[in-house]
Amino acid sequence: MWLIKGCIIFFALHAFAISVKAENGHDLWLRKQTAHMVNVVCKKQSPMLNIARQELRRGWLGRAGASFTLTIKPDKSIKGDGYKLDSSGVQAGTEAGILYGVYDLLRRQQTGDLTQPVISNPSYERRILNHWDNLNGTIERGYAGRSIFWRNENDSLLTVTENDKDLWLEYARANASVGINGSVINNVNASAKILTAEYLKKVKAIANVLRQYGIKTYLSVNFSSPALLGKLKNSDPLAPEVIQWWKDKVKEVYQLIPDFGGFLVKANSEGQPGPQDFGRTHADGANMMADILKPYGGIVMWRAFVYSSNDKDRAKQAYTEFTTLDGQFRDNVIIQVKNGPIDFQPREPFSPLFGAMKKTSVMPEFQITQEYLGESIHLVFLSTMWEECLKSDTYQQGAGSTIGRCTDGSIYPQKYTAIAGVANIGLDSNWCGHLFAQANWYAFGRLAWNNQLSSEAIAEEWIKLSFSAGDAVQPTTIDNNDWQDRFLVPVKQMMLQSREAAVRYMMPLGLHHIFYPNHHYGPAPWWAPKDVRADWTPPYYHQADTNGIGFDRTATGSNAIAQYHEPLASQFEKPSTCPEIYLLWFHHLPWTYNVKSGRTLWDELCYDYEKGVDEVRGFQKTWDMVQPYVDAQRFSEVQSKLRRQCRDAQIWKDACLLYFQQFSQMPIPFDIERPVNDLDYLMKMNPLTYKAL
Ligand code: GCW
Secondary structure (H helix, E strand, O other): OHHHHHHHHHHHHHHHHHHHOOOOOOOOOOOOOOOOOEEEEEOOOOHHHHHHHHHHHHHOOOOOOEEEEEEEOOOOOOOOOOEEEEOOEEEEOOHHHHHHHHHHHHHHHHHOOOOOOEEEOOOOOEEEEEOOEOOOOOEOOOOOOOOOOOOOOOOOOOOOOHHHHHHHHHHHHHHHHOOOOEEEOOOOOOOHHHHOHHHHHHHHHHHHHHHHHOOEEEEEOOOOHHHHOOOOOOOOOOOHHHHHHHHHHHHHHHHHOOOOOEEEEOOOOOOOOOHHHHOOOHHHHHHHHHHHHHHHOOEEEEEOOOOOOOOOOHHHHHHHHHHOOOOOOOOOEEEEEEOOOOOOOOOOOOOOOOOOOOOOEEEEEEEOOOOOOOOOOOOOOOHHHHHHHHOOEOOEOEOOOEHHHHHOOOOOOOOOOEEEEEOOOOOOOOOOOOHHHHHHHHHHHHHHHOOOOOHHHHHHHHHHHHOOHHHOOOHHHOOHHHHHHHHHHHHHHHHHHHHHHHHHHHOOOOOOOOEOOOOOOOEOOOOOOOOOOHHHOHHHHHOOEOOEEOOOOOOOOOOHHHHOOOOHHHHHHOOOOOOHHHHHHHOOEOOOOEOOOOOEHHHHHHHHHHHHHHHHHHHHHHHHHOHHHOOHHHHHHHHHHHHHHHHHHHHHHHHHHHHHHHHHOOOOOOOOOOOOOOHHHHHOEOOOOOOEO
C-alpha cells in the first residue's frame, strides 16, 4: 500500500516536474535565477543605476551577503561606455557603462567565468539593430511574427498600451544585456508617414521606453518625404525649400526626442528615391541631412547597397559608386556597408569597400534575420559568418587591416564608429521564431561590443545562459560535468558547424544567389522569366553552361577582382590560388577542372551537397541525444524544425545537382546517395509551401 502510494506520488511529482519545465523561450538568455543576497553600494541614484541595482539583486550568484560597489568615475583606461570590473565592483565613466558591467558580471557568475579583473571597452560606439518593420505591422524578411512596434489599421494603429510598453521594456533589457544601444524602428524601405506628427508621437513613446536601458532611437527616412509629406514640388537636396523642410522636421523630432540618434537612408536602391533622381550625388543627399542633424548630435547612416540592372556585374557597383565620393562626406555621415558585395548570401567574400574608403566613416551591416539562411526554419548560427567577415584582412593599410580594425577606429580616425544588424525579432513568444535564432541576436550584440570575440566563446556563453543542468528531465541524476560533456559540447559543435553546413547544402564553392524568387527560401537555379531583369535571376549568378559554371570576375571577365587590394587581387585572380570557398564567385571553370582534393569540380560539388545534407542529419541525431537535458517544449520545437531542415536540405541538393547535371552531363559519384526528388517536380513547386505552382 505504501509502495503504491509512493509510486503515485513519485509519478505525480515527475509529471509535474516535466510540465513545469515546459518553456517557451521568452526569457531568452536572461532566465530567472535563484539569486543570493547582495549588498549593492552606490552613492548615486538614477533610474538607470536603479536598474543596475535591481539586476544585481535579481541575478546575483556570488557569495551570499557580499557587497558590490557601483562607481561612476572616469578613468583613462575606460573608453565610452566601457567599464572596469572585478568581483567587488564595477567602475565606469557613464551610467550605461555601469549597467553593461553589471550584465557582464552576472553573465560571468552564471557561466562560471569568474572574475579576473577586466577592463572592457566597446569596439563600436554605436551598436544598432535595424528593424525592417513596416508601419502596418508586417516585417520585411521577418520570420518571427509581426512587429513589436507597429500594428495595422484594423488594430488600433497608433495607440500605445501598457502591454506594448512592457514588451518594449523587455526588448530593451535584452539588448542592453548584450550591449546593444540603438534601434532603428522602421524599415529601410521607408514609408514617408513615419515623419508625420501622429507617427512621431508613437516614436516618442517607444523612445521613452528604450531610453531607460540606454538605447537610442533612430528612424529610416524616405528621401522623398519633402514632396510626399510637405507637398513640395520635389525633394532635391540642394533646393532651399527642401532643406528648410528637413530643418523643420528635424527640429520637431528633437523636440519630442532630445536624444534622437539620427537617420538611416536607403537611397537610389531597389526603387527607393534618392538624390540621383535630381542629378545630385549620394554625398549631396547625405550631407544635406548631416548638416541639419549635426547641431543636435545626430548622425546619418547612408547605405551603400546600390545596384542597377544596366551594369555587367552587380558585385562591382557599390564600390564604383562610393569610392569616387570618398572624402566628400561630412563627419557625421557613416556609410553602411553589407558584409558582402552582393547581398547577405550564405557566403560572400567581403565587400571591397571596407578599408577602401579612407576618408569616410564606414560601418558594417550584418543580417541577423535569416533571409538567405533558412528563415526561422533552419538552425544556422551566424556568428561564424560575421567572425569570418570581421577578421577578413583587406590589406588596405598593410597586413592586419581587418574589417574589424578598418571600421572600429583602430586604423582610420572615424568621428563615429558603428555596426548594424538587421533584426530577427517579432511578436512570436520566443521573439525569433527559432530557439537557436536567439543565439544570432545574442551573437550580434556580443560581437558589436567586442569584434575580437570567437564564435566558440559566444556559443558557449549562450548555451550556458539559455540552458542548464537544472533543465534536465531528472536533474538530480546529472552533475555539471555530465551536462558539459553530453549537452554543452555536442550542442556547441552543432552550432559552430551549422553555417558551413548550410553553405554546403545551399551553394558551396562560391555559388551565390540561386534562390527561389521573392521569399529566397529554397532553390531555383533555373528561374529566369523573360520579363524579369537578369540580375534578379539565378542564371545571372551561376552562369552554368556546358562549358562550366561560375561568374568570371577576373581581368578577362568583369574584373571585380581589381577592387581588392593586393595581395588579394592576385590571389583571387588565379583559380589555383583562389580560396576554394570563393572559387565560383570569382571564376567560370570547366566541369572537369581539378580542385585541390584531386576531384573534378563536378564531383566536388556533388560531395559538398551530400556532406551538407549529412551534416543536418547529424544535427538531428545530436538534438535527439540531448533530449534528457532540455524541457519538453523547447526540445520538440527544435526537433520538428530540424526535420523540416533535413527535408529541405535534401531538396537543395536534388534541385541543384539534377539541374546542373543537365550541363555537366557527368554522373553523380556512385558512393553518394542518389537524389530522391524529380527535377521536374522540384521546378514546379514552391519550396516554402511545397505547393505546386
Ligand atoms: O536583401 C535584400 C532584400 C530586401 C531588402 C534589401 C535591402 C529592405 O531582399 O528585402 O530590402 O536587401 O537590404 O535594402
